[in-house]
Amino acid sequence: MTQSSGRPQAPIRAVIYTRISQDRTGAGLGVERQRQDCQALASRRGWDVVETYSDNDVSAYSGKPRKDYQRMLADLEEGAATVVIVWHTDRLHRSPTELERYIDLCERRGVSTHTVQAGELDLANPSGRMTARILGAVARQESEHKGHRISRARMQRAKAGQWGGGIRPFGWGVPTGEMKTKVDRKTGEESEVPVLDMSKAVPEEAAAIETGHDILLSGGSLKAWVRWLADKGITSSRGNPIRHMDARDYLLRARNAGIAVYKGEEIGRGSWEPLVSEEKHRAVVAILKDPSRRTTPGPQPRWFGSLIYRCGRPGCTAYVYVTQSGGLKHPSYRCQTAHGGGRNAAVLDRYVQDLIIERLSREDAQDLLAPGPEGVDVAALQLESEQIRRRLTDVAAAFGAGQISMPEFTEASTVARTQLEGVNKQLARAATEDPLVPLIGAPDVRQAWKDLGLDRQRAVLKTLLNVVIKPARTGRMPDGSYFDYDSIETHWLR
Structure with a gap:
């Protein structure tokens, strides 16, 4: 390109930014396709691409740090380029706060934004900024709707006993006879693995969970259960020896009592058969979470009457x-x-x-x-427990919708949790076994x-x-x- 005077014109310096929210294979194919399209646009316009920034498998909506995005902003502040090329505006921002900071930087540094899908965004004039804000609002709405749909689907799967991913939970997961393809995110290699029904219990592990409850409820210790597991040759779902903290996590899992959990909160009864009764589960949880219980007791007594006689x-x-x-x-x-x-x-x-x-x-x-505990109505206590948990969920929803203030939310949730603690202690009394x-x-x-x-x-x-x-x-x-x-x-x- 030349100016009207005939003298050579310096090429326009541009940078490319690519991002994909989820890369299941880890191969980076999505961001590479974006880069190719952006490079083609730069070539057509005669721009010199001086740097490419890429955030792979990072959602703009999640709020997680985007290292290359932050690096690009720092370079633009230093005058590294005057054009930013992206595949679409939603690759840059889905947060109004981020967009306003980007607009401010572009105004100060004279940076223009060009997209493969939506053309140029002229952030130097009110109309261009309005367009960018509208596109950002639309993109954020799409993310929120998508997040809501995903959340509902995951909650539904949790209710059905399906596992949300990760290591198979101890006690659960019977092969269905079907196979599925698994992709190693580090190497991209594919392998065939069995499909597991996470609503079905593994018999040996289920019996071990029940034994663990019985040991604690009859005055035994978590360490005794760990020894019992080792003596029986029972290992974790990955084939490793079961450690003290692993054993504790296994017994605290509400899934054992047929209770569905989503995002760490109980959401009601699941659709699978429990390994232990709810009163047994509540009792073991009360024992393991008792503040007076020493979590690092030191050496265990090796003699029958030591510190008892x-x-x-x-x-x-x-x-x-x-x-x-x-x-x-x-x-x-x-x-x-x-x-x-x-x-x-x-x-x-x-x-x-x-x-x-x-x-x-x-x-x-x-x-x-x-004699058994008098006046303990287990069914009524379980119903009260569910009602209190539902109230906690309702209070959280009201706070999220702006219907109540933070002090009101704190007070209501504190009262509910205190009441729930009392109910659990009563359930523990009903299930604790005479040694x-x-x-x-x-x-x-x-x-x-x-x-x-x-x-x-x-x-x-x-x-x-x-x-x-x-x-x-x-x-x-x-x-x-x-x-x-x-x-x-x-x-x-x-």
């Missing part, structure tokens, strides 16, 4: 623990205050356990069971006792018996042993 020395009621220091021949119970000698831990534990097993083997052992239940009526109480595991055995001890260790006599006892059983004082709690 008490010292019976006059004037002392401290707990005893097991040690082998101070020249003791065997691991022995010693008072926390460090006075007095030790008591052979293995012998004492065996003696106390034999007492418990003998008592639970009697015909009247049924009388030891604690004696697995032992009462068992054909072989001793074997049932061994099957419990240490932490559940300790829960039975705390429920059933107080053990006080008094100062022992020295020398050989009348039965020929050197262990003074008469100095072990026991008090039945039931």
Whole structure:
């Protein structure tokens, strides 16, 4: 191109910007097609493209940072180009705030915008700015409608028990016999994988989830369930050993109780069969989320009566623990205050356990069971829980629509959540199991006792018996042993 004087005219410097909201394959084909069309426009107009900016798989509407867009704005501020080429205006903006900043920059730096699909946007005059704003408003409306449709579809899928994507949830996903093509986003390679029905439970994993609930509800610990899973050879859905935090997440999942969840909020009953009852689920959640529960308890006790038995020395009621220091021949119970000698831990534990097993083997052992919680109407509590959750959803919707203020929203949601916490505690009372239940009526109480595991055995001890260790006599006892059983004082709690 030449000026009327015949002297050569400097080529117009232009930049290209491309963006695609979603790139499922990761191959970048969408942005490459945009770049080719923009380059063709530049060639027809005789513009010199000095830089190409591309944000792949980034939505303008989502609010996520667009690194190359920000880099382009910085370069335009420095005078890198006077023309921006895009495939369509909606590739640049779907936010009015972003558009106004872009208009301001273009006015100050003399930058014009050209599109492959919608022609030139002259932001230097009111008509061009009005056109840009209208196009931006239309694009934003389209995004909002699309987002609403996607949200409704995802909520519907959540209600049907379909998984929203990601790693298969432990306990769920039975092969349907069909196959689908999966594309690796990093390499673009395709592979055939089985289609899973996420509303169907995996039998072994479902049984493990139920066992986890029973362990916690009968006084056991999360660590005990993790050990149980390892002993059974049960791994995560990816084939890895199940860690403490994984196990906690599995048991907190509302899906186990047939409750549908969308965006972290419960949205009602799902259309699949639950693995556990809702009252069991609520009870386990209450246990795991109890603020008084220590999440980092340190080393777990390795002895049956450690820090449960008490010292019976006059004037002392401290707990005893097991040690082998101070020249003791065997691991022995010693008072926390460090006075007095030790008591052979293995012998004492065996003696106390034999007492418990003998008592639970009697015909009247049924009388030891604690009565169920009185006045707990589980059905009514579950209905109240659903009503409170619905109220929380309604309050959030009212705030989003501008019908209530932030203080009103905060107050209403705080009250509702406090009420919900109370309902969940009542449900927990209804579902918590007496630790004696697995032992009462068992054909072989001793074997049932061994099957419990240490932490559940300790829960039975705390429920059933107080053990006080008094100062022992020295020398050989009348039965020929050197262990003074008469100095072990026991008090039945039931």
